[in-house]
Amino acid sequence: MGTFLNGRDLKRKRSPLKSWDTIRNPSPVHERQLIVVVPIFSPPFHIDQRNLTRLSMTDLSDALKKRTRKILTILDRTYPDVECALHHRNAYELTAATILSAQCTDERVNMVTPALFEKYPTPASLAAAPQEDVEAIIQSTGFFRAKAKNLIGMARGVMELYGGEIPDSLEELVVLPGVGRKTANVVLGVIFGKATGVVVDTHVRRISNLLGLTTSQNPEIIERDLMRLLPRKSWICFSHQLIHHGRKICIARRPRCLECPLLKYCPRTGLPPLT
Numbered sequence: 001m002g003t004f005l006n007g008r009d010l011k012r013k014r015s016p017l018k019s020w021d022t023i024r025n026p027s028p029v030h031e032r033q034l035i036v037v038v039p040i041f042s043p044p045f046h047i048d049q050r051n052l053t054r055l056s057m058t059d060l061s062d063a064l065k066k067r068t069r070k071i072l073t074i075l076d077r078t079y080p081d082v083e084c085a086l087h088h089r090n091a092y093e094l095t096a097a098t099i100l101s102a103q104c105t106d107e108r109v110n111m112v113t114p115a116l117f118e119k120y121p122t123p124a125s126l127a128a129a130p131q132e133d134v135e136a137i138i139q140s141t142g143f144f145r146a147k148a149k150n151l152i153g154m155a156r157g158v159m160e161l162y163g164g165e166i167p168d169s170l171e172e173l174v175v176l177p178g179v180g181r182k183t184a185n186v187v188l189g190v191i192f193g194k195a196t197g198v199v200v201d202t203h204v205r206r207i208s209n210l211l212g213l214t215t216s217q218n219p220e221i222i223e224r225d226l227m228r229l230l231p232r233k234s235w236i237c238f239s240h241q242l243i244h245h246g247r248k249i250c251i252a253r254r255p256r257c258l259e260c261p262l263l264k265y266c267p268r269t270g271l272p273p274l275t
C-alpha cells in the first residue's frame, strides 16, 4: 500500500482520484463510476393499458413531464415522512451500511450492523480491524470477503485522507474503496442534505421502468434519466419513496396495482393487462 495523503494535501491536488487510484484496490462489488449520457427515451413509448395513441417526441416529453409531476404529488401525499431504511446514527455508520447493502436487502443489513458498530464504532477502530473478524460479522450479507475488504479500506481511507471524518462531497467520497455514486448519493442526501443525484437501487430501477420514467436497466442511465425528469428538490426523497412503495405495494413478484395510488398514471410497462 502506498503513501496516504491528508485531506488538505488531497484538496490541493488537481486530481485526487488519480492519487487515490495508486493505493486503492477495487473489489468485485465496487460500484462503477461511469456515467453514460443517452436520450431519456427510445421511441416509440407505449402506455399499454390506456387508449393513448403514439405521440410525437415533443408531445411525449410534455405529457411525460406532466405525468411525472402527478406521480411526485401522489408519492409526497402517500409517503410524506419517508426516511432512509438503513439504520444508522452518523455518516460513518450510513457509509458502512450502504456498502453492505450491495446485493443485499436493507433488512439483512440492519440485522448485522448493530454487532459491527458495537465492535467497531468509529472509522479508526474499523481501520485497525482484522479482516477475518469483520467477515465473520457481515457474512450473512453476501460477498462478505469483498465487503469486509471494502469496509476496512473505506475506514483507512477516511482516517488517512480526511482525518477520520466522512467527507461531504461526491468527489471526495467516490475515491474511497467500496464507495461509488450510489453510496455517495445516499450519504450526501441523508446526512448532509445535498442532492447530488438520484439513488438507484433495485426498487428504484424496477419501479422507474414500470412507471415509464426510464427504459434502461443500467443504474447510471436510470439516474441520468431521473435527474433530467425530476426537480432537484425531489432527488433525495424520490428514492426513499419508491423503496417504500416497492415494499408495500409495488412488490416485485406481485405488484398490487389495484390498490396502488399511482395506477392512473402508471403504464405498468411490461406487466400483463389488469383483469
Ligand code: SF4
Pocket: 207, 210, 211, 249, 250, 251, 255, 256, 257, 258, 260, 261, 262, 263, 266, 267, 268, 271
Ligand atoms: S400501478 Fe402497479 S406497476 Fe404501477 S407503480 Fe403501482 S403497483 Fe407498481
